[in-house]
Amino acid sequence: MKLLLDIGNSSVNWALEEDDQFTLDGAFRYDKNNFDNNLQDNLSLLQTPTKVLLANVAGNKVFASLDAWVKQQWQLECWQPSVSEKFNQLKNSYNNPQEMGIDRWLAMIAAWEKHHVALCIVGCGTALTIDSIDMHGNHLGGYIIPGIELMQQALITKTECINVSTNKHASIDYAQNTQAAINNGAFFAATAMIDRVVMNLSDKPEALPKCVIFGGMSGLINPLLKDQFEHEPNIVLSGLLIAHKGSS
Numbered sequence: 001m002k003l004l005l006d007i008g009n010s011s012v013n014w015a016l017e018e019d020d021q022f023t024l025d026g027a028f029r030y031d032k033n034n035f036d037n038n039l040q041d042n043l044s045l046l047q048t049p050t051k052v053l054l055a056n057v058a059g060n061k062v063f064a065s066l067d068a069w070v071k072q073q074w075q076l077e078c079w080q081p082s083v084s085e086k087f088n089q090l091k092n093s094y095n096n097p098q099e100m101g102i103d104r105w106l107a108m109i110a111a112w113e114k115h116h117v118a119l120c121i122v123g124c125g126t127a128l129t130i131d132s133i134d135m136h137g138n139h140l141g142g143y144i145i146p147g148i149e150l151m152q153q154a155l156i157t158k159t160e161c162i163n164v165s166t167n168k169h170a171s172i173d174y175a176q177n178t179q180a181a182i183n184n185g186a187f188f189a190a191t192a193m194i195d196r197v198v199m200n201l202s203d204k205p206e207a208l209p210k211c212v213i214f215g216g217m218s219g220l221i222n223p224l225l226k227d228q229f230e231h232e233p234n235i236v237l238s239g240l241l242i243a244h245k246g247s248s
Contacts, residue, residue, distance in 0.1 A: 002244075003049035006103060006236040007056040007066070009126035011216055012038075015237050016046065025234060027216070032058070035065040044073065054078045055240050057101045081106070081243040088113070088246070089137040104129055104142065106239030107214060111232075112137055113242055117210045120198050122229065124215035126150060128190055130197050132209070145193060148217050151186040170220040191224045198227050 001023075006013040007030075015025035024046075030038040052070050056063050067078050083097040083105040090112045094100050104123065108131055111119050116137075123129040124147060131142040146154065148168070167179065172188040175181035202208045213222050213229040214236065222229050232238070 001047065001049050002051045002053055002241070003043075003046065004053045004237045004240050005055070005066070006106075006240065007054065007058045007062060008103065008216070009058055011125075012042070013234065013237060014043065015234055016049065017237075017241055020241075022234060022237070025237075032062060035062055036069055039066065039069045048074050049076070051244075052076050052078045053240050053244050054080045055102045055106055055236055056080065057103050079244060081240065081247065087243070089116075090133070091138050093139040093141050101129070103236045104131055106243060107131070107212075107235045108133060108139065108239070109242055110235045110239035111210075111212050114238075115210050115212075118201070120201060120209045120211045121235075122194055122211070122213045122215075122218070122221075124148075124190070124213065124217035124221050128193070128217075130194060132197065132201055143193070143197065145190075148186045148190055148221070151189060152182050155182055168217075168220060170224060172224055187221065187224060190221055194221075195226045 002017045004015045004017055011027055011029045013027045015022040017023070028038065028042045054066070070076050070078055081102065083092065083100045083102055085092050085097055087109050090109060092100065092105070107121050107123060111121050112133060118135045119133040121131045126147050126149070128145050128147045129142060132140040134140055167183050169183055170187060171184045172191060173184055175184045198209070198211060208227065211227055211229040212232055212235065214232050218231060218233065222231055
């Protein structure tokens with residue numbers, strides 16, 4: 001039984017895997033300065049895994065805390081993949097693949113290995129990421145913009161006259177107060193960006209790419225999109241498992 005961890009900038013997604021099936025999964029938000037306690041509170045009661053697989057975009061401090069905790073808790077080493085120029089038929093477009101976040105690469109690996117068609121893959125976390133792949137497995141490139149919460153926080157903290165709290169009400173309607181205007185404006189910006197990328201990818205209706213969405217805010221954003229997206233909340237973990245199998 002393997003424990004798979006996807007550590008983002010503000011939350012951890014995890015799953016237990018056995019015989020290619022996720023038998024249990026979950027997610028929790030964390031504090032970098034209290035990460036050991038966050039791990040203890042959320043993972044210490046799990047059955048002892050045989051391996052711990054890790055996708056981490058949160059930096060060396062978080063990795064060091066996790067690595068030490070895993071060694072103390074289960075006497076195991078963490079296995080981490082790296083971003084590469086290609087994985088089977090999937091080809092990375094980055095001149096320096098190491099500049100790409102491992103979560104984006106693993107999501108692309110999982111989506112390509114599952115579908116083998118043109119793809120638009122959207123990650124909705126602290127940042128909003130969009131990656132496109134053509135029908136031959138060529139990564140066309142991607143976009144990164146602030147996620148919903150970052151958009152809202154940037155506007156509130158960088159302006160003098162706006163003093164409201166943020167919320168996560170999924171709406172792109174016209175607003176009649178400042179709080180709703182900030183909230184709905186952030187959702188509108190995110191969905192408009194995604195819709196435009198999909199439109200640009202689709203010269204003809206029959207050429208519409210397979211669209212996949214994941215990340216902590218994906219459940220709120222997905223219903224607002226014009227095109228149908230397949231919601232795959234554990235896609236990074238699926239890619240992590242595939243990458244581990246490919247390394248052996």
